[in-house]
Amino acid sequence: DQQVKQNSPSLSVQEGRISILNCDYTNSMFDYFLWYKKYPAEGPTFLISISSIKDKNEDGRFTVFLNKSAKHLSLHIVPSQPGDSAVYFCAARSGGGADGLTFGKGTHLIIQP
Amino acid sequence: DAMVIQNPRYQVTQFGKPVTLSCSQTLNHNVMYWYQQKSSQAPKLLFHYYDKDFNNEADTPDNFQSRRPNTSFCFLDIRSPGLGDAAMYLCATSTRKYGTDTQYFGPGTRLTVL
Numbered sequence: 001d002q003q004v005k006q007n008s009p010s011l012s013v014q015e016g017r018i019s020i021l022n023c024d025y026t027n028s029m030f031d032y033f034l035w036y037k038k039y040p041a042e043g044p045t046f047l048i049s050i051s052s053i054k055d056k057n058e059d060g061r062f063t064v065f066l067n068k069s070a071k072h073l074s075l076h077i078v079p080s081q082p083g084d085s086a087v088y089f090c091a092a093r094s095g096g097g098a099d100g101l102t103f104g105k106g107t108h109l110i111i112q113p
Numbered sequence: 114d115a116m117v118i119q120n121p122r123y124q125v126t127q128f129g130k131p132v133t134l135s136c137s138q139t140l141n142h143n144v145m146y147w148y149q150q151k152s153s154q155a156p157k158l159l160f161h162y163y164d165k166d167f168n169n170e171a172d173t174p175d176n177f178q179s180r181r182p183n184t185s186f187c188f189l190d191i192r193s194p195g196l197g198d199a200a201m202y203l204c205a206t207s208t209r210k211y212g213t214d215t216q217y218f219g220p221g222t223r224l225t226v227l
Contacts, residue, residue, distance in 0.1 A: 002155070004155070034216075041220065043117070043119075043205075043218035043219050043220045044156070044203070044218045045218070046215045046216070049215065089156070100148075100158035100161055100170070101156075101216060102158075103148075103155040103156045103157075104155055105154060105155045
């Protein structure tokens with residue numbers, strides 16, 4: 001049973017517009033959430049994270065929102081750029097800092113010119 | 114640049130023939146992880162080392178073993194690969210700092226089983 005779900009396998013957005021990637025989770029013990037970006041033939045690269053004690057974290061064009069009551073988080077990219085085309089993985093962790101991550105299946109974001 | 118290195122990038126083995134995948138890191142992180150990612154699936158944690166302490170996930174098959182001879186290196190051994198073990202294998206590292214822990218990934222090794 002998937003504990004982290006990304007229900008959109010792909011998303012197409014026009015350059016300059018906002019990209020919104022969604023993620024749902026079922027495990028209420030998760031207390032730290034991360035977004036990774038992956039280009040073909042490369043490993044996932046850390047993008048942004050959020051602790052469960054916050055509801056928003058911003059880093060430049062990237063903002064992550066966390067709604068704990070809905071067990072939902074989203075990644076907003078504004079404005080979207082061609083280099084943002086990649087697969088985005090949502091990941092979550094419970095417990096201490098050494099624990100492994102539980103990943104979603106990823107969303108392939110395509111930025112159209 | 115500090116990084117996580119995986120060798121080889123592509124590995125082909127035969128059904129039942131043991132294979133070893135390698136991961137090294139220059140980050141001096143004390144935690145190293147191995148994930149398995151099958152096509153169109155989420156990366157799945159197999160096990161991790163916290164320093165020399167080995168932590169196996171409950172559903173990781175016995176066919177998968179790991180060794181960490183020192184801080185920099187970690188190996189994934191598949192004793193008798195089956196066709197279902199064909200996947201991308203990702204190595205990752207982190208420091209054990211609660212709340213700020215970020216995992217850094219290598220480029221992965223794609224394993225093909227013939």
